[in-house]
Amino acid sequence: MNKVPTLGILILARNEAEQIGACLASVSGADVCLVADTGSTDGTAQIARDCQATVIHLAWEDHFSTARNNALMQLHTDWVLVLDADERCLTSISDIRTLIYTARHEAFTVQIESRIHDEDVYLSVTHHTVRLFRRRAEYEYRGIIHEDIAPSIIEHAGNDSVSASFIRFAHNGLLPSIMQRKDxxxxxxxxxxxxxxxxxxxxxxxxxxxxxxxxxxxxxxxxxxxxxxxxxxxxxxxxxxxxxxxxxxxxxxxxxxxxxxxxxxxxxxxxxxxxxxxxxxxxxxxxxxxxxxxxxxxxxxxxxxxxxxxxxxxxxxxxxxxxxxxxxxxxxxxxxxxxxxxxxxxxxxxxxxxxxxxxxxxxxxxxxxxxxxxxxxxxxxxxxxxxxxxxxxxxxxxxxxxxxxxxxxxxxxxxxxxxxxxxxxxxxxxxxxxxxxxxxxxxxxxxxxxxxxxxxxxxxxxxxxxxxxDPLLRSQPHPSWSSSTQAAWHWLIGQTEHVQAQTEQPNTNVAYSPIVTELDQQEHHAGENDKSNAQLADSNDNSSDHDQSKRVEPPISEALFDTLCTWIRLLEEHAIVHPLTFWARFGTPWDARCMKALFHAGHTNEAANYFLAAMSKQQLDAEGAIMLAELLLEKGHWSEAVDLLEGAQKLTQSDVESQGHSNKHLREQAIRLNSMLSLAYVQLAIRHLTTAIELQPDIPEWKNHLQSLNLAVSRVNQLPWRTKRSTIQRRVQHLVQSTSIGLSHRS
Structure with missing residues (x-):
């Protein structure tokens, strides 16, 4: 009868008080559990002793193999199973004992499943490495870090000495929350x-x-x-x-x-x-x-x-x-x-x-x-x-x-x-x-x-x-807010009071509500939106007549500016359009930022009116021109889109040359712009070739070329030229478009 081999557990640990208990519990039943502590100050060693583990203390020499080999010298079982403190053995010790009882190999790999998401327990990366091996004096770990014992085993026992096994470990050391806490x-x-x-x-x-x-x-x-x-x-x-x-x-x-x-x-x-x-x-x-x-x-x-x-x-x-x-x-x-x-x-x-x-x-x-x-x-x-x-x-x-x-x-x-x-x-x-x-x-x-x-x-x-x-409420900033939030709040209130002072009858419903309004309110809100659009366009066309545009704004700090821009992005991401339409009344540069945010949020009609007004005054920047060109492409206005995009291309190229290709936003904008131009050019080619065929229909090669161009359109149309929107932003866009179609039918 074969001798029943003994199994020892080796764990290297330092400041793993939160982890060591669960690790040791997962291997209970082994003959020996040895924890080699390399300088813990959080009670790791005592927790390990409370779990019936043997604890030894090793001086840390910035060398993992040295630490593991020194610990191995203290372990005298027939087989050794190595874990890290942030790992759990998912395979029972009895199953591992069965494996080593009949084993003819010198070592086995285990499958390590490392979780990579704090909430989703299914998301992990998997790899295999040698963790179970016979205890022999000649087998030693190598490497200052990412140490490995497999090369030593293969060197002494040959390539066939290592085999795969059914043993599985769970590892949580790659979780973002843990990675952030440790150095x-x-x-x-x-x-x-x-x-x-x-x-x-x-x-x-x-x-x-x-x-x-x-x-x-x-x-x-x-x-x-x-x-x-x-x-x-x-x-x-x-x-x-x-x-x-x-x-x-x-x-x-x-x-x-x-x-x-x-x-x-x-x-x-x-x-x-x-x-x-x-x-x-x-x-x-x-x-x-x-x-x-x-x-x-x-x-x-x-x-x-x-x-x-x-x-x-x-x-x-x-x-x-x-x-x-x-x-x-x-x-x-x-x-x-x-x-x-x-x-x-x-x-x-x-x-x-x-x-x-x-x-x-x-x-x-x-x-x-x-x-x-x-x-x-x-x-x-x-x-x-x-x-x-x-x-x-x-x-x-x-x-x-x-x-x-x-x-x-x-x-x-x-x-x-x-x-x-x-x-x-x-x-x-x-x-x-x-x-x-x-x-x-x-x-x-x-x-x-x-x-x-x-x-x-x-x-x-x-x-x-x-x-x-409800101006009568006069809500006040919360005392627990950070100083940056307090400063941004006071800026908003000051701007709002100035805008309201310029308006005899302030309009609290500047634009219609986002998608979750009742259907019977849509027509009313759409009508309000049309009025707002007209007012905005009129305000842009006659901006010199408004005191608001003449007022010289005091400079704001970079930190305050960043906070305000972050808030605009928050409103954009959540497709909350009321605050954005009001904020746009604060003048330059906020009107352009808010209208671009409205565009991304799916409120494209109001943004388009602003872009058109800015274009009429030659104040439309490249980003705004690309947004307006996207709407033109969606409607099949190829020539007009080309005019806008070619102008935007010159501005974008100038920005890329001055800021370098490392600017990710500019690079993505240039890619999108050129994708849009490709589509518009091919569509124009189809239009002109179709006209040529109508004038001279007896040239079959032209029809073949037309077929090739139509195929090209289907491929070019798959390029990433459309604005990426979340589900709520897409729903806002669909509501805006359906409301516009409904109003045009009624008119």
């Missing part, structure tokens, strides 16, 4: 550079430096490290597939589509079954407007096998169907889009991008809010906070005010519910009620700084609009 990335970069001094051509170290640069949000630096790693990496290196993938992703991140595609195609040639590469290629093709080709790449990803690769969960399932849903939506194939999103949600019912997508597709098909919400909530299951926070975000982005009220009202003890209802009130122009809820949220809950800044802005905007709707 591991800075430490990793320091140790990797130290390792590089010992071997300047080690491709794995170079690769690690590139990964760390990506994690530090420096993809341009990462590319340099990745290219050096590729230069020295052996063809059969286990990490070469991910190195190629990450190189392509870094190029994609900085907009270098050609290089990204080249590296992705190289990777696909060497690793045709790697689904991550096919999905990445789909994203690259999508950015180039090659939507049909992107769909084909997604189809290949669905059939790829990812078992032998480091991969992101869902790259051959729900992530692919979500991408296909977005591509079909961009092609106007909304039924097919909804079907792909539905398939993704069957595989992962709470995947937020798929939820956003299916709501958008259904809205484009004209399905009403109540039916969409019923469908989504059946997929979701029990709508309980805080787990249902993603669903509230989906409804907010869609402008589903009644659904927000329905699911949030019974759960007001949760901050997500308060914010959800406050958003619903702001959508429906009920700013007084929204301000009350936002104040309660700010007073009753401890919030992260970025969330508090967002809520302070929305609270201030709601109070501002409350003052406009």
């Amino acid at each position: 591991k990335l800075i430490r990793n970069a320091r140790l990797l550079r130290a390792a590089l001094l010992l071997n300047q051509h080690d491709p794995f170290i170079l690769y690690g430096l590139g990964v760390t640069a990506c994690q530090l949000q420096h993809p341009d630096q990462a590319i340099d490290w990745f290219q050096l790693a590729l230069l020295h990496a052996p063809k059969d290196a286990s990490y070469r597939s991910t190195l190629i993938r990450d190189t392509a992703k870094a190029h994609f991140a900085i907009g270098e589509l050609s290089a990204a595609e080249q590296f992705t195609m190289t990777g696909i040639a060497d690793y045709p079954d790697y689904p991550d590469l096919h999905l990445l290629l789909a994203s690259i093709l999508e950015q180039q407007g090659l939507l049909v080709e992107a769909l084909a790449s997604c189809q290949t990803a669905l059939s790829a096998e990812a078992n032998q690769f480091a991969t992101e969960t869902g790259t051959s399932s729900f992530l692919v169907h979500t991408k296909m849903g977005a591509l079909c939506c961009a092609l106007g194939r909304y039924q097919e889009s909804a079907q792909h999103y539905y398939t993704a949600l069957k595989q992962h019912p709470r995947y937020e991008p798929a939820l956003h997508g299916v709501v958008e597709a259904f809205c484009e098909k004209g399905i009403v809010e109540e039916e969409i919400a019923y469908f989504v909530e059946n997929l979701w299951g029990s709508v309980q906070l805080p787990e249902a926070a993603p669903l509230i975000r989906v409804y907010r982005q869609a402008g589903f005010a009644s659904s927000l009220s329905r699911i949030c009202s019974p759960q007001l003890q949760h901050p997500q519910a308060l914010f959800g209802i406050a958003s619903a009130w702001m959508m429906t122009n009920r700013h007084k009620e929204a301000a009350s809820l936002l104040q309660s949220l700010l007073e009753r809950h401890l919030l992260p700084e970025h969330e508090r800044t967002l809520l302070e802005g929305l609270h201030a905007l709601s109070l501002w609009q409350t003052n406009i709707q």
Whole structure:
């Protein structure tokens, strides 16, 4: 009878008090649990002892292999299973004992699933590495950082000595909330550079430096490290597939589509079954407007096998169907889009991008809010906070005010519910009620700084609009606001008082409400909107006659300007148009900023009137000209669009030359502008060739050319030239367009 082998657990830890207990609990039942503490000050060692672990203390020498090898010397079991403190073993110890009892190999790899999203437990990246091995004196870890024992085992026992296993670990060290709290990335970069001094051509170290640069949000630096790693990496290196993938992703991140595609195609040639590469290629093709080709790449990803690769969960399932849903939506194939999103949600019912997508597709098909919400909530299951926070975000982005009220009202003890209802009130122009809820949220809950800044802005905007709707209330700034919010509030109030002083009868309904108004109010609000448009155009044409334009504004600080611009973006993102239309009356530069925000929010008619007035006075900038040209292209006014775009092209080219190609906004604007020009030129070519054929119909080659041009239009039309809008912004746009059509029919 075989001797029953003993199993020891080795954990290296430092300041892991929050993690060590759960880690040790996941491996209870092992013969020995050894925790090597490298200098904790948060009670990690005592918690480990309380969990019946043996604790040793090691001096930290900035060298992971040294620490692990010193710890291994204290462990005398037959087999060793190595975990990090932020990992959990998902496989039972009894199953692992069965594996090693019959094992003929020296070591086994385990599958490590690293979560990458704080809320969504399904989103993770998966890789395999040696963590279970026989305890032999000759086996040792190597490497200052990203240490590995596999090379030592293979060197002594041969390539066949390591086998894959069914063992799975869960790792949460890559969660954004944890990464932000710790300085591991800075430490990793320091140790990797130290390792590089010992071997300047080690491709794995170079690769690690590139990964760390990506994690530090420096993809341009990462590319340099990745290219050096590729230069020295052996063809059969286990990490070469991910190195190629990450190189392509870094190029994609900085907009270098050609290089990204080249590296992705190289990777696909060497690793045709790697689904991550096919999905990445789909994203690259999508950015180039090659939507049909992107769909084909997604189809290949669905059939790829990812078992032998480091991969992101869902790259051959729900992530692919979500991408296909977005591509079909961009092609106007909304039924097919909804079907792909539905398939993704069957595989992962709470995947937020798929939820956003299916709501958008259904809205484009004209399905009403109540039916969409019923469908989504059946997929979701029990709508309980805080787990249902993603669903509230989906409804907010869609402008589903009644659904927000329905699911949030019974759960007001949760901050997500308060914010959800406050958003619903702001959508429906009920700013007084929204301000009350936002104040309660700010007073009753401890919030992260970025969330508090967002809520302070929305609270201030709601109070501002409350003052406009009911001047007798005279709402005051909240004492808990930051100094920047207080300053922006006082600026808004001062500007509002000046505007109201210029108006004998202030109009509190400057523009009609966003999409969640009752149908019987649409005609009234549309009429009000027409009056507002006429007033705005008249004000632009006769601006010199208004005291407002003559008033010299005192300069404002850069910080105040940034806060005000952030508030305009908030109103734009939430498609809350009333405050924007009022803010536009504050004069230069706010009128242009607010009208561009209205355009993005889907309120295109009023923005177009402003752009036309500005153009008549030769005050239209390149961005405004592109927005106006988009409306002309939608209506088939090709010549007029070309005139605008060619003028905008000169301005944009001048800006690019003065500010450089590194300006992402300018680069994207130039790409969009040239895509629009391409479409307009081809459409004009079709118009003129059609006229020529009518005059001389007996030349068959011309008809062939016309057919080719029509095919070109269908391809060029897929280029990214249209404004990207959220679901609520699209719904606003559809309402504006349908109201305009209804009014034109009645007139």
